[in-house]
Amino acid sequence: MSATIHQLSGGQRPASIEPLMQLVAPELNGVNEIILARMQSDVAVIPALAGHLISGGGKRLRPMLTLACARLVGYEGARHHKLSASVEFIHTATLLHDDVVDGSGQRRGKKAANLIWGNEATVLVGDFLFSRAFELMVEDGSLRVLKILSSASAVIAQGEVDQLQTQRRIDTTEDRYLRVITAKTAILFSAACQIAGVVAESSEQVIESLEAYGRYLGIAFQLVDDAIDYGGDAETMGKDAGDDFREGKLTLPVILAYKRGNDEARAFWRKAIEDGKTDDADFAEACRLMAGAGAIDDTLERARHYGRLAQDAIADFPAGAAKDALLETVRFAIARAY
């Protein structure tokens, strides 16, 4: 492992999530078994609906982070398998409720669950998975893990409501945006990493470092997601490019393009976001204005900043396959799809 290999831009080989996947592959099978077993129910629509999202296309990024962080701190038990399944359930519950809230048509490259099963069942199956997540944690029995994940869940819900409020407000600040994505995305990344340190009974300093790694990585991931929406394609993203724009979501690219724009550009953004004037021609214009304002480039620059923070958070951990994989995952978060 060297600084050259893990540098965040200009690397010679393409960034990849492969090292992380290879590192945790055998254990991930066990986690998948727990996930499949625990999403079962006599009520047939529950495994069908949950499985639509869980079985199909999910990268299991958060469980993989738990597994890799456990490896990083030398944990040799298996308690974190159940807990990482729990994190995936919380994540899936959030996605299901998001689908209802956003009305987005696609999720992970498939039709969103609420369009197939309806909003009602989607909300309730989300509730079911959320409850199952807590059942899994209770079985493990660590009150500290329960505290981390119940707090994370409360923060996520608050972040989602916060985002709902800003949805059509063009004057949202970058600070507020960062608060929202920290709450709605980064907190669960950080919890996934942190709990590995908790089950390993690592020192407080180690647990804090894992927490920081996850949080910064999560922010970087979300920033890049928000950038890709103005330039990626549906296949890479598992969602349609322009989804955020059409939903009037205030993401950092929009915030930057608006702040830096002239009167004409600002009028365009105001109309697009606040009045929802967002057809295909509008989206093309949006992308043009963003390029002119350097909004995508600078969103990615912000992402690189957080990527560096994530890498530094684990800089003093012992070298090895786990550390390599976690550093490379940061590189992947930044570089994917570009």
Added chain:
Amino acid sequence: MSATIHQLSGGQRPASIEPLMQLVAPELNGVNEIILARMQSDVAVIPALAGHLISGGGKRLRPMLTLACARLVGYEGARHHKLSASVEFIHTATLLHDDVVDGSGQRRGKKAANLIWGNEATVLVGDFLFSRAFELMVEDGSLRVLKILSSASAVIAQGEVDQLQTQRRIDTTEDRYLRVITAKTAILFSAACQIAGVVAESSEQVIESLEAYGRYLGIAFQLVDDAIDYGGDAETMGKDAGDDFREGKLTLPVILAYKRGNDEARAFWRKAIEDGKTDDADFAEACRLMAGAGAIDDTLERARHYGRLAQDAIADFPAGAAKDALLETVRFAIARAY
């Protein structure tokens, strides 16, 4: 306290929830303070939306049951205050998600939250309260309570999905209906009672008796609710009479009226429930058919059966104000609004 006073029908004075309220009034203030403190958030819409339901009109029936059961088993601590707030949060979260799922216009005599704040915020504030419920339990630190309430939550969500599936199916059996109301209503009543025994470190037999009391009481409550929908008024119910009918909900009165009806009556019910042909004239006809079939009377008779089971579940507990109040609450559950 005597069998005469607590008999379930033909009593001379009207049944009342007053004894329960008087028993727990001082402690309930403490619970209310916890509830109000914990529904706060920097995101202003959260306390506004949560408070709409929590501050207004809620009877706090489940927290009152926890408090009364704690008194019944001689518990003198205060741990159950936080836990009963937790139960109320789970209940409120369920109601908020129900409002989205049912599309009902009224809740506790007020406009439903989703009609004021939208489905999106209502789903998310439900998630927030649910997370807060777990945070409160984690603070208390009893893994057994966490297990009871996380399992209850999973069962509730399953019951709700189950009900969603039966919603427009006229051939739902009484068995399945009982399973649904046990899951979606009775389980939280039983959890509320049971956790009092857990914090009091009562014997397993006592904890089981409290669980049974709550479960049977919950079933009785729901049966009476379902009967009242075909004859109560909005003021008593906090919902509109006929709401269930208009939503095509398969409740026991409908199941009985359908099973006992002639071909004509069955055709009516099929049309009403499966095709949603449910205007005001249809509702009047539904009530007429029910009266003819004795469907309301026998739904109430079933309720009385469960009421007797609830009372017998705590028959061997020591006499006193707590026992009197809990027995009288059963009587109230059955007799209210009739």
